Amino acid sequence: MPIIKDYPKLKGFTQHGVVFEKIVGDERAIGICPFCNKKDKFDSHVETLIWGCKSCGINGNFEKFMEYRSQKYTELFKGQHVRKLSKDRSLKPQTLRAFDVGWSGLFYTYPIRGNSKQITTDIQRYTIGKKILSTSGSHKSLIVPKELFNSQRVWLMEGGPDTMACWEALQKLGRKEDVYGSPGAASFPNKLADLFYRKNVVVIFDNDDAGKRGSIKIFKVLIGIAKQIRFIHWPDSIKDKFDFRDCYNKYKQDAEKTIKFIERNLKTLPPVPEGETLQEPSKIAAKQINPSGEGLSRDKAVEGFRKWLLLKDSEVIDVMFGAVFANRMEIDPLWMFLVAPPGGSKSELLMSLTDAPLIIAKTTITPASLVSGMNTGSLGDPSLIPRLDKHVLVIKDFTTILSMNIIQREEIFGVLRDAYDGEFSKDFGNGIRREYKSKFGIIAGVTPIIEGFSNSNTILGERFIKYKIKYRGRIDVGRDVIRRALNNIKKVTPMRDELKIIASKVLDRPISTEDSPTINESRLNGIIKLSQWIANLRGVVSRERYTGQINFKPxxxxxxxxAKQLCTLAFGISYWKGDSSVSDSTYQTIINVACDTAPDRVEEIVRQIYIRQVKLDQFISVKELSSWTRFPEGTVRYLLQDLTLLGITKRNQKKRSHDWKLTSSIMRIMNELGIYKNLLSWADVTKQ
Structure with missing residues (x-):
């Protein structure tokens, strides 16, 4: 006992037969192995709980230890121990065996392994007449039988005994429907909500306040994930704490009568404890799978966002909501980056979308989370790609993905590239093949580090467009944003809750083909020219890494x-604004997105040359460009060489010095577009 007092993490081992006798070097616990009963052979690290037996040769982490012990307990579960528990629980022996119930010699056990990897994360222990106990140091999972059917309809019960009783009743009726058990009314592991994706879920919790509050929690967690959820509403005449097993026994274990009674008393909303109300019903309802509300006007939404966030103008809100609505139209997906430095409000904007309908929000993603090759058997495919169909994936911080090691990062980009067109397939070495049809949008927040990737066009090809969140000022940029953030420092939770409610209301609005805005021929031609302009600026000059030699003709x-992306965004913004056609202000937003989508260094060079070329009609030197752009002369020279190879700039052939102009073809496109007309009206080309 003194060892456990000093090293409490080891307690879970001792609950399942390990007897620790000594500590070696302050980090290794040595004791009697419960598998072979050999003294001084069981060795565990006191913190990581990585263990092994020098006699048995078995080893692993704590979860593996519980798996092995559970298997041993199952072998010992026979004879009088089976009969005794069967009588106590009023369950058939085959039901107990279906859940791998075991006997330790002192208590009954069953493993908890209802998770995507089917890992044993807990062993629950039961002594007749006493409460069920979890293993110290265990983690929450769901209670499941050893065989699952991957059924469309699933039952979610409270506790192990009810889970087993429901499974037994369904088996009697020949219904191959999966049954899951939450370890307790308030113990449903939110991280396992994906197991119920697009399922019809029946929730049967106990007839007490804890069961009702647990049902409300399930409702909040699964709404927008499950296809349908229904909850038991026990009749008023039923006694307090009545549960499924009581119902089963009341009908003398008549499965048909029991299930019919349950199904008669199912409702779409969870039961609520007396004197309480269902909290934030509008927020919960906003996560419904199909939007069906009236939305929220642009003016009210903008007013709500400006109450909390300091924005230069409402354009970023137009772009964000416009991108979401654009992805609900029956056209190609729209993928967009919102670009801002750290602390630039992009996270708060994107977090406001997390509770909205048809939104799936992730902090980040990994290759395995996008498409998994794991063989999870009847638990189904845990991959994210199929779940994203007809949704918008919101990634709060894409920068973390850019910071991954190159192999992992390129694997993510490869999956996204392949999935962009709506179809994806991949074969894994274990024989698993994943094949999906899934069309989805992406809106991701990212810092300006993205330019280091997109300048070489290595990141997802041309599949993303960008919008840079604008701020006032240069040296003191962000001062007012910081002040507003400090003013909100004690109101972060209400701020985020209010922004989520606003965004949920905005996006709770169905969209149909008849609602699609129109675009006139002039603006359509403008978008065509914009796409040509960006395409030229995004051209790639591939050079040999060390010599700088060109690898192939640029x-x-x-x-x-x-062109499709810009037009799609224009339609989405117009729909969000309530315009029947693409307006002048929306078209100007599209021009701004086009400028932001071009590589920033290239766009800066082209802009500076264009303004002076229009005003002065003369060649510009590298030194002058370096002064105007604040880029080093070496960087300017390097970029101009690439732009010349792409046919965007040309060098003055009459002088030996390196002076440059834009080519007549790119000037013609830019003049027709009027991209920088506002800058031309006030720019003083005499200043450096």
């Missing part, structure tokens, strides 16, 4: 996809 992309 070529720019064809702007077809860009």
């Amino acid at each position: 070529v720019a992309e064809i702007g077809t996809r860009l």
